[in-house]
Amino acid sequence: MSRRLLVTHALPYANGPLHLGHMLGYIQTDIWVRAQRMMGNEVHFVAADDAHGTPIMLAAEKAGVSPEVFIAEIRAGHEADFSDFHFSFDHYHTTHSEENRELASLIYTRLRAGGFIANRTIQQLFDPEKDMFLPDRYIKGVCPNCGTPDQYGDNCENCGATYAPTDLINPYSVMSGATPVLRDSEHYFFELSKFEPLLRDWFGGKFTAGKPVANSGVVAKLMEWLDGGLKDWDISRDAPYFGFPIPDAPGKFFYVWLDAPVGYLASFKALCHQTGLKFDDFLSPDSTAEMHHFIGKDIINFHGLFWPAMLHGAQLRTPTALHVNGYLSINGAKMSKSRGTFIKARTYLDAGLHPEFLRYYFATMLSDAPVDVDLDLKAFEERVNSHLIGKWVNIASRTAGFVQKYFDGRLADHFDAEEAEIWRFIESHYDDVSKLYEDGEFAEVTRKFVLIADVINGYIAAKAPWLMAKDDSRRDELQQVCTLALNGFRLLAGLLKPVLPATVAAAEQFLAAPISNFDDARRTLFGQTIQPFESLLSRIDPKHVEAMVEASKESLGTSSEPVVAPVKAASVKKPKESSKPMSDSKPAISDTADATSTISIDDFAKLDLRIGKVTACEFVDGSDKLLRFELDAGTLGKRQIFSGIRAAYAEPEKLVGRNVVFIANLAPRKMRFGLSEGMILSAGDGGSDLFLLDADQGAAPGAAVR
């Protein structure tokens, strides 16, 4: 029986172009959707731009346009990227839509009527320089859970904890650098804690006939949060805010995360208007349709806790499953603008790289588990060239010509015994393809692809049709070889059709036989007349990959990404009068471009900068300026350094465990209190305005800083 599926992928935020990190999860979704369609299921695939919130309001303000104009432009760019990567949405919408306003208001009023909304006056952090309440993402500080510095005000990228921005240690405003102050404001809370039994039932598969709602690791993480106690969720924000006003609450707006997932439903509602589908068939609590959300692992909490609770509280159905993907790294490291690995989807395409090559590469790495994926650019090139061109396209290019030349394009009308046996073997490996797609095991699908292709290529090599072609008496044999090879080529096309939709469409034309479902591809084409073969794909030219990396480097500094925390380091090397006001939109890094004089790289190389892990830190008797540090400097051993930052750090013992940057080859200095073996770097104007430099987690003691 055909299933009815509503499928969504995480909504891209409408404040900048898509990069390859976005594409990982989105490609995963599109492959799954296309496979479901090939299984004969009724699939409705919708998504939307997530268009609300302070970052968009501020970005529009900076660009000098209205938020509506700003998000419309971004959306046009997103839609062009999706189209060029062959995404098969049934509808693409925006959360800034009438459907979404109605649905968000409906859900909210039902939650309020159900007694799940509470009003409370809270103290919220306010930027006294910018004169507004600070959204979570515009406050940074030390994670209260794991102690990682520079974490956002809503959750920690290191340990995944969620918390209130007031929980941050040493908070600062990302917009002005000012220390935020607390002010009173009335807020609206969704009482998530009232849904604990519901969530336990949902995790346990009560609404999904016992089927798990997510990969076991994801469910375990959700259970951990549940067992830790659910906190009520602040769903309101004060004006100024770009979003929907909360009904009956002047000056209050829905927090963007309230109406973002509702955007899935709004997009589907718009589709219903266009097609006559019935919204309630999919969203009523007793619906037999399925609702699948594909998301990144950074937003599990929103989709695995708040979202099912909101839906249930508003008398709507809960999701059938969450499909969670991990993060993308490139060349083994976090995407980086300076290395040219912060690659936009458009930059990839503009460099002349085939969109389906990225779809294939990601497919070779994806499974049901939310594992991180590395796009190793060399492996990308080699794997695509080897698998798709070397193993697959070559099957056709080595045999199709003979079929035209000697048989008028006609394949044999049967298999001989040997070919029949090979066919049975490769078909047996094709049997569980739809199950593998269903389970999200795309890497396993591509392993089947390689295995079957290797069998066929081995057969072709053993038979050597190019020798047969020279001998008139071996025509039947030659036709057998070509018929098996091209049927095998077609089986592989069927196997990869969800991954390579456009390329396989061209292969279908060539074979003059459509593949509309997985069974089509295993029906042998006996006696079939095929079209002349034209090359389906060409190998990746390494120059295109280089061009992509170069172009990504060039976009440094002109990106529309939000500027990172205002680094005070700029004032270290410059006279004060030349420092620019914060309203300057350039990233902090370019602030140093007008430094008084330049040095050569050799001058810089003279400094031996290293990471040191603080093993001890204390006040120094008889000095009101100094702190005494002991550092673990890895291979350099232990170092004692006196640093004049006492006024900035009242509790030196709290610095133990931190990574600092120090100059290792500064001549040791004999001081009244002992020997100082180096200098610890900090930024700021002196006195209490001093900030130790930090290295991200993972930097080993003694590591060189370059």
Ligand SMILES: [Zn+2]
């Ligand atoms: Zn943390």
